[in-house]
Amino acid sequence: MTPLTINGLAALSAAGDRPEALARRVAALAGERHPGVPIGGIVTEPLPRAEGHALTDFDVRARLGRRGTSFYDRATALAVVACGDALADSGLTVDDTNRARVGVVLGTTVGSLKSTSDYTRETLVQDKPYLVNPMLFPNTVMNCAAGQAAIRHGLKGINATVTGGPLAFFNALRYAGNAIRRGYVDTMLVGAVEEFSAHRAWASALSPAGGEVAAGEGAAVFVIGSDAGSAGNAAVCAVATGYGPDGTAEQALTDCVARALHVAGAAPTDITLLITSETTSSGRRPQRAAALRALGGHRPADLVVSRAAGDCGAATPALALAVALGLSGHDDRPPSGLVLLTAQGTDGGVGAALVRR
Amino acid sequence: MRRVVVTGLGPVSSIGTGVTAFGAALRAGRSGISRITSFDPSGFPHRNGGEVRDFDPAAWLHRLPPERWGRSSQFAAAAARLAADDAKLDLDTVDRGRAHAVIGTTSGESVVVEAFTARLVEAGFDAVPAQLVEQLPAGRLAHAVSEELGLRGESLTLATACSASNYAIGYAYDLLVTGEADVVFAGGADSVCRWAHAGFYRLGALTESACSPFDRDRSGILTGEGGAVLALETREHAEARGAHIYAEVLGYGLNCDANHPVAPDRDSIAECIRIAHRNAGITPDQVDYICAHGTGTPANDLVEAQAVLAVFGPKPPPMSSIKSMIGHTMGAASGFGAIASALAIDQGFLPPTINWSHPDPQLADIDPVPNVARPATVRLVQNNGFAFGGNNAIVLLGAAR
Amino acid sequence: MSGDNERYEQLREIIAEVLEIETDELTDTGDFAEEYQADSLRAIEILARIDKEFKVEIPQSELPELRNLKATYDAVARHAGWQD
Numbered sequence: 001m002t003p004l005t006i007n008g009l010a011a012l013s014a015a016g017d018r019p020e021a022l023a024r025r026v027a028a029l030a031g032e033r034h035p036g037v038p039i040g041g042i043v044t045e046p047l048p049r050a051e052g053h054a055l056t057d058f059d060v061r062a063r064l065g066r067r068g069t070s071f072y073d074r075a076t077a078l079a080v081v082a083c084g085d086a087l088a089d090s091g092l093t094v095d096d097t098n099r100a101r102v103g104v105v106l107g108t109t110v111g112s113l114k115s116t117s118d119y120t121r122e123t124l125v126q127d128k129p130y131l132v133n134p135m136l137f138p139n140t141v142m143n144c145a146a147g148q149a150a151i152r153h154g155l156k157g158i159n160a161t162v163t164g165g166p167l168a169f170f171n172a173l174r175y176a177g178n179a180i181r182r183g184y185v186d187t188m189l190v191g192a193v194e195e196f197s198a199h200r201a202w203a204s205a206l207s208p209a210g211g212e213v214a215a216g217e218g219a220a221v222f223v224i225g226s227d228a229g230s231a232g233n234a235a236v237c238a239v240a241t242g243y244g245p246d247g248t249a250e251q252a253l254t255d256c257v258a259r260a261l262h263v264a265g266a267a268p269t270d271i272t273l274l275i276t277s278e279t280t281s282s283g284r285r286p287q288r289a290a291a292l293r294a295l296g297g298h299r300p301a302d303l304v305v306s307r308a309a310g311d312c313g314a315a316t317p318a319l320a321l322a323v324a325l326g327l328s329g330h331d332d333r334p335p336s337g338l339v340l341l342t343a344q345g346t347d348g349g350v351g352a353a354l355v356r357r
Numbered sequence: 358m359r360r361v362v363v364t365g366l367g368p369v370s371s372i373g374t375g376v377t378a379f380g381a382a383l384r385a386g387r388s389g390i391s392r393i394t395s396f397d398p399s400g401f402p403h404r405n406g407g408e409v410r411d412f413d414p415a416a417w418l419h420r421l422p423p424e425r426w427g428r429s430s431q432f433a434a435a436a437a438r439l440a441a442d443d444a445k446l447d448l449d450t451v452d453r454g455r456a457h458a459v460i461g462t463t464s465g466e467s468v469v470v471e472a473f474t475a476r477l478v479e480a481g482f483d484a485v486p487a488q489l490v491e492q493l494p495a496g497r498l499a500h501a502v503s504e505e506l507g508l509r510g511e512s513l514t515l516a517t518a519c520s521a522s523n524y525a526i527g528y529a530y531d532l533l534v535t536g537e538a539d540v541v542f543a544g545g546a547d548s549v550c551r552w553a554h555a556g557f558y559r560l561g562a563l564t565e566s567a568c569s570p571f572d573r574d575r576s577g578i579l580t581g582e583g584g585a586v587l588a589l590e591t592r593e594h595a596e597a598r599g600a601h602i603y604a605e606v607l608g609y610g611l612n613c614d615a616n617h618p619v620a621p622d623r624d625s626i627a628e629c630i631r632i633a634h635r636n637a638g639i640t641p642d643q644v645d646y647i648c649a650h651g652t653g654t655p656a657n658d659l660v661e662a663q664a665v666l667a668v669f670g671p672k673p674p675p676m677s678s679i680k681s682m683i684g685h686t687m688g689a690a691s692g693f694g695a696i697a698s699a700l701a702i703d704q705g706f707l708p709p710t711i712n713w714s715h716p717d718p719q720l721a722d723i724d725p726v727p728n729v730a731r732p733a734t735v736r737l738v739q740n741n742g743f744a745f746g747g748n749n750a751i752v753l754l755g756a757a758r
Numbered sequence: 759m760s761g762d763n764e765r766y767e768q769l770r771e772i773i774a775e776v777l778e779i780e781t782d783e784l785t786d787t788g789d790f791a792e793e794y795q796a797d798s799l800r801a802i803e804i805l806a807r808i809d810k811e812f813k814v815e816i817p818q819s820e821l822p823e824l825r826n827l828k829a830t831y832d833a834v835a836r837h838a839g840w841q842d
Contacts, residue, residue: 045482046481046482046483048482048483099615100612100628103613104613108495108516109493109494109495109496110465110466110470110493110494110495111465111495111516113470113493116464116467116470116552117470117473117474117477119552119555119556120470120471120474120475120550120551120552121474121477121478122555123400123551123552123555124474124475124478124551125478128400129400129401129551129555130400130401130402130555130558130559131559132552132555132556132559133559134556134559134560137556137557137559137560137619138618138619138745138746140464140552140553140556141463141464141516141518141745141746142462142463142464142465142495142516142518143516143517143518143744143745143746143748144618144745144746146746147613147618147745147746147747147748148618148746150613150614150615150746150747151615151616151617151618151747153615154615155613155615156612156613156614156615156625157612157613158611158612158613159517159611159612159613159615159746159747159748160515160517160524160611160748161515161516161517161746162513162514162515162516163462163465163494163495163496163514163515163516164494164496164513164514165494165496167496168496171511171513174511174513175513175528178528178531178532178535181535182531182535184611184636198482199482202477202482202483202485202490203490203493206485206487206490207487207490207491208487208491241511241512241513242454242509242510242511242512243458243500243503243504243508243509243510243511243512244509245420245503245504245507245508245509246504246507252509255454255509345494345496345500346491346494346496346497346500347497347500347504348500348503348504348512349496349500349503349512
């Protein structure tokens with residue numbers, strides 16, 4: 001299968017709004033966990049812990065102006081800014097000659113949980129339950145961020161929103177690859193976004209896998225195409241997703257890694273870095289174990305990006321890819337080799353991607 | 358290039374569960390609208406919706422423990438089980454790694470989000486049970502299908518709002534055409550909830566008692582719910598096991614208005630129709646019936662009709678809205694549309710637009726199949742789905758050839 | 759009169775916020791739709807905020823008349839009985 005070239009990217013995370021920022025933090029931490037920052041300034045509700053990994057200085061109005069942005073929720077704001085930054089990084093100018101051929105697909109867990117929950121709250125606590133704000137109604141729908149990105153940047157091609165939590169970015173990559181290979185569009189903006197809110201912080205803390213790292217937020221978007229003229233660029237070589245029913249998720253993930261290697265025509269030893277979507281780096285790590293089983297005896301370097309970025313849900317693997325492309329190689333040479341990214345969603349949902357740097 | 362066929366239909370709806378009951382209700386023009394019971398609607402001026410009354414997940418599900426899954430996931434899994442049964446598909450004979458689940462939704466596990474919210478309003482975040490948090494992720498709708506049927510292929514929930522089922526069917530079609538899959542269970546699910554009821558009311562888009570698309574006096578939608586899943590296979594796979602073929606999926610088209618978050622856009626919808634026709638390799642004159650998005654709001658029905666006229670000329674094919682019967686089932690809507698379309702082809706009838714009493718002079722060229730189902734030879738159907746975010750999606754189904 | 763003036767300015771602020779413009783950009787007779795690109799969602803939200811801030815319910819059917827700040831103020835005043 002033809003690899004899809006990565007022609008531009010953007011990553012907004014607690015480490016900063018430039019893609020290099022998070023890569024630098026990851027390198028500086030050398031595997032240690034970042035404690036996060038006090039979050040009380042942007043969230044008024046009680047939190048499960050005082051620290052989190054949020055872009056505390058992020059101001060959508062400073063980036064995009066007031067018009068059209070005051071009713072954005074945080075996830076939408078992060079996504080729209082990231083899409084704009086990624087387009088700028090790619091050098092692609094969107095105009096009437098190509099806008100129908102440029103699309104967007106974004107990954108999420110539940111959209112903006114705060115937007116939907118607050119909307120419901122209004123119907124519960126107000127005298128008149130129907131006096132909700134119509135301007136905020138679109139924010140309760142999970143496709144809000146992708147739809148607003150299309151409006152802001154004039155992208156009339158395929159516009160999709162995929163769910164899956166940590167798996168969502170892999171779903172987005174597959175969805176985008178299909179749209180390009182089937183000839184529906186030439187270029188896709190592919191990414192994932194998750195906002196920091198009390199709702200998410202609690203959902204993260206209360207979830208079975210939660211606890212070790214604090215909740216975070218971020219957005220990463222990649223401009224992907226099948227352009228022959230960008231052969232030197234990084235490229236997505238294979239993405240495999242699957243499901244392991246009856247508690248067989250680990251086996252399903254091993255199968256996905258094997259399938260991705262097969263599709264990419266790669267050998268395990270081509271892999272120089274493994275990045276999992278795990279939010280824990282101590283004790284048993286099922287994702288790492290499942291991935292390594294498909295690599296024979298090969299043991300690439302491995303990285304848990306949530307230790308630097310926090311639990312960013314759907315955005316974690318997208319940020320991880322930005323980190324992988326932003327990290328310097330040995331002796332500050334450009335990074336090389338294949339990166340293996342893995343994710344496990346809820347239940348039996350799993351995915352793996354191979355990206356050439 | 359492989360061809361893609363529909364071999365099983367799984368509707369869980371307010372007018373009937375299972376293809377026999379649903380098909381009979383469509384022909385009879387039954388209404389599934391009643392006073393809402395899944396939340397207390399007494400504070401709202403309008404109190405009707407299309408609820409699936411007495412839905413008993415345990416009656417349909419073989420493997421999924423209902424208590425661990427939200428209502429929308431239960432709808433999706435039950436609908437998929439019904440579709441598998443209707444297709445007479447023995448899953449033990451299927452390569453499970455090449456069997457996928459693709460489910461569309463607008464609001465995912467909205468009932469769970471509302472229970473989460475009610476708890477935090479009453480007692481604070483720290484009082485929210487972990488069990489509710491586990492049920493929040495929207496990705497579980499497709500996972501419920503994969504778990505219930507034991508599928509090991511891709512398990513994807515698309516959240517492209519009210520056209521999401523058409524997105525799901527389209528993506529499933531591609532998985533089958535390109536040889537990645539043998540079988541895909543595709544469709545959508547959503548549940549009636551307070552926030553959508555409130556939001557649509559506030560937009561002035563919620564009608565009081567009956568939804569009457571294409572009527573001069575139409576005044577909005579009624580929120581509905583359910584699960585609508587189709588079993589899709591490559592024709593080879595279906596023929597090898599001697600399956601009944603309801604219809605063939607000919608292709609689909611997607612585009613984005615990139616204009617307004619909620620207002621439909623005539624030119625963009627017309628363009629989406631043209632894209633769908635081009636992708637399916639058909640021309641407008643071949644279309645026998647349009648299963649309309651037809652929400653029953655003044656704006657949608659007018660804009661949809663204008664877009665259809667722009668592509669089809671002054672004599673478009675009959676175009677009815679099953680939302681008149683089941684309300685707007687959100688992410689499941691175009692899945693129900695696809696099921697109705699497959700039945701129209703297979704059984705030779707046009708589903709009616711019920712509650713229709715006054716011709717709209719602005720829609721004079723539209724034949725909404727008023728009130729009574731009509732026998733017809735249906736070879737090719739266009740199933741429309743539009744959504745917030747300008748996410749337009751149109752699927753074309755044809756008679757098995 | 760000062761009370762009226764205060765209410766008038768409060769209304770200007772409410773409407774400017776919904777229209778995503780600065781208060782000094784919103785003139786007394788500037789047409790919401792034509793000059794500030796207001797759509798029906800924004801118009802409905804202006805009604806909702808009037809309901810919440812002033813406890814005045816203006817029926818949605820009067821929306822077409824609320825074309826500018828002055829007309830909106832007049833409608834609020836009429837429904838609230840401020841002139842009496």
